[in-house]
Amino acid sequence: MIRVSGVSKKIHNKMILEDIRFSVQKGTVTGVIGRNGAGKTTLLRLIAGILQPSKGEITVDDQDVFIQPQIKQQVVFVPDSTDALKTYTIKEIIRFYQQIYHTFDQDYFYELLERFNFHKDGKIKSFSKGQKALFSLILAFSTKSQYILLDEPTDGLDVIVKKQILQLIAEVVSEREVSVLISSHRLDELEKLADHIVVLKGGKVDSEFDMEHLKDQYRKLQVAFQDGMPSSLREHVHILSETGRVAVVLVPQDDQDSIDMIHQANPILFEDLALTLEDIFVAKLGGDLYVS
Numbered sequence: 001m002i003r004v005s006g007v008s009k010k011i012h013n014k015m016i017l018e019d020i021r022f023s024v025q026k027g028t029v030t031g032v033i034g035r036n037g038a039g040k041t042t043l044l045r046l047i048a049g050i051l052q053p054s055k056g057e058i059t060v061d062d063q064d065v066f067i068q069p070q071i072k073q074q075v076v077f078v079p080d081s082t083d084a085l086k087t088y089t090i091k092e093i094i095r096f097y098q099q100i101y102h103t104f105d106q107d108y109f110y111e112l113l114e115r116f117n118f119h120k121d122g123k124i125k126s127f128s129k130g131q132k133a134l135f136s137l138i139l140a141f142s143t144k145s146q147y148i149l150l151d152e153p154t155d156g157l158d159v160i161v162k163k164q165i166l167q168l169i170a171e172v173v174s175e176r177e178v179s180v181l182i183s184s185h186r187l188d189e190l191e192k193l194a195d196h197i198v199v200l201k202g203g204k205v206d207s208e209f210d211m212e213h214l215k216d217q218y219r220k221l222q223v224a225f226q227d228g229m230p231s232s233l234r235e236h237v238h239i240l241s242e243t244g245r246v247a248v249v250l251v252p253q254d255d256q257d258s259i260d261m262i263h264q265a266n267p268i269l270f271e272d273l274a275l276t277l278e279d280i281f282v283a284k285l286g287g288d289l290y291v292s
Ligand SMILES: Nc1ncnc2c1ncn2[C@@H]1O[C@H](COP(=O)(O)OP(=O)(O)OP(=O)(O)O)[C@@H](O)[C@H]1O
Pocket: 011, 012, 014, 016, 034, 035, 036, 037, 038, 039, 040, 041, 042, 043
């Protein structure tokens, strides 16, 4: 388990992260969501042991990443930029990774390269942006390390590569007990993958959710009324959208009063819709967070 306990980070006297607390369980995918500048990259770099906390501690399997740096063998950080790789050949990269990660699985690495149609003697600098991103992920999973930290792994990639990346992550997590921490501002992508979500806002943890329980908290309803929505109801429900007489509203699961009010107003349409992570963020955070 990764445990982040009361971590703060100041850079050049500026507080970037403040009193961050959360944990990443084995065999799960945790999403760190936040707008640009919320501190996601800084948090991942702290967990990877690249930066040192100004306050608090980070442990991986109960070992402090700074006091017992050997635990870093179990942690791989994949930055959002692949620039660092581009001057190397694949063989050089393998040698480099084998020196750092003693469990690096070369057969598995070549197996994945073949599956994704990489030439095994290919030059990294000739890869497209999407290929570089996929290659970084293959390298990370080939270390067979327990914890993989991915910083915006699909940012700026086309839909095909995005899909390949998300599928590979889902596949590896289901096959072995690897734990993945993904930073992203894409709620729709994390929705399919994450078990747990940590929301960063202005350098602090704004909220944390378990995906499994999150959707039990609200009902998303499509409703319509002959003469429009009664104003008394408007004050009770959260309106996600309204087109003509048809409105999509969110109602907390335990708010029977609002449901009763809708029925009393004789709706001409009353239908449950599938809830998305974005709906919940809009409801909880007033849409302030979502950046597509
Ligand atoms: N080395 C540094 N020197 C000064 N400020 C920094 C440094 N690193 C990060 N920051 C500042 O810390 C804040 C958080 O940056 P960080 O890159 O962690 O955010 P982020 O959530 O990953 O954003 P993005 O999605 O844009 O990558 C920003 O205001 C950034 O300018």
